[in-house]
């Protein structure tokens with residue numbers, strides 16, 4: 034067993050469950066988080082994200098399982114004795130205190146001299162770029178600035194681990210995006226391990242070095258943003274992250290590294306990369322991201338080409354979203370980048386045009402459940 038401060042992951046969660054009465058809010062979660070990671074817990078409302086965070090912080094005790102932080106078993110250790118700080122879902126600042134006082138608040142009982150406290154507060158305000166706002170009260174700040182005060186306050190005690198519950202939830206889209214990059218840069222500068230809870234998949238993809246996708250108290254997949262997006266392990270994760278076309282099919286044959294899958298919704302067979310688990314007769318789902326599908330007026334060479342009719346066309350400037358209706362009635366989403374400047378009449382396809390859609394076999398994700 035690793036000793037305190039030794040090698041090994043900063044957080045080890047081993048078969049942790051939390052029940053409220055008969056309801057399991059967190060269900061047999063096992064997870065390691067390394068030192069210096071910016072880790073995201075991603076999942077829909079009520080899936081157990083906050084509950085898991087509260088158990089890490091010590092506000093809630095697991096019903097079963099163990100949590101180790103820096104090699105130390107956290108059972109029975111109260112929040113204030115853990116090397117952890119938590120920024121809550123609604124980061125309440127003290128309204129009557131200045132920015133400076135808010136940031137320094139948690140340091141009072143830390144045995145620091147007042148000079149040390151002043152220094153630390155200065156450092157933190159510098160880090161979140163609020164030095165010029167030190168004397169203001171929270172109501173004299175913008176939402177994003179208030180969020181940074183809360184972050185500075187949480188960082189002031191220099192915890193080994195900072196838990197952030199929906200840190201950007203209160204901000205509008207533009208400010209969110211901007212603040213995401215600030216959080217990343219602050220995390221890099223301090224080297225503190227961050228665990229960020231979010232229900233926003235784009236935010237998790239932007240921020241995190243690794244993501245755990247949660248559903249109904251369970252972790253469905255853990256991986257880098259690329260893993261989760263390009264190699265989802267289930268229809269749930271595939272559908273939760275980004276938009277995706279999902280087809281039901283049955284493997285008709287496999288030969289070499291190619292499997293052939295009959296898809297009624299597309300009106301024909303498609304080729305997908307063969308995997309060990311695929312054999313003739315296997316029922317599977319095939320997922321294809323809209324941006325992996327090409328739309329064209331003439332029939333493309335190669336496999337996985339189908340004809341349909343454009344039913345919807347959304348022009349978003351940098352890209353266009355098409356919905357192409359197949360003879361089966363299925364609508365296929367196609368996202369195409371508008372790399373060239375083109376008049377409307379020059380675009381690949383118009384409303385009601387007969388078109389071809391196609392995708393590379395490598396872009397098809399075969400999923401069993």
Ligand SMILES: Nc1ncnc2c1ncn2[C@@H]1O[C@H](COP(=O)(O)OP(=O)(O)OP(=O)(O)O)[C@@H](O)[C@H]1O
Nearest residue numbers: 053056058076077078079080081082083084085232
């Ligand atoms: N103290 C409690 N008593 C009973 N049930 C609770 C308690 N705390 C949480 N729950 C339930 O546990 C489940 C998980 O709650 P949790 O707050 O962890 O969800 P969440 O993933 O953070 O959701 P959100 O994104 O909405 O914040 C929910 O169904 C919630 O109602």
Ligand SMILES: [Mg+2]
Nearest residue numbers: 082083084122
């Ligand atoms: Mg929550």
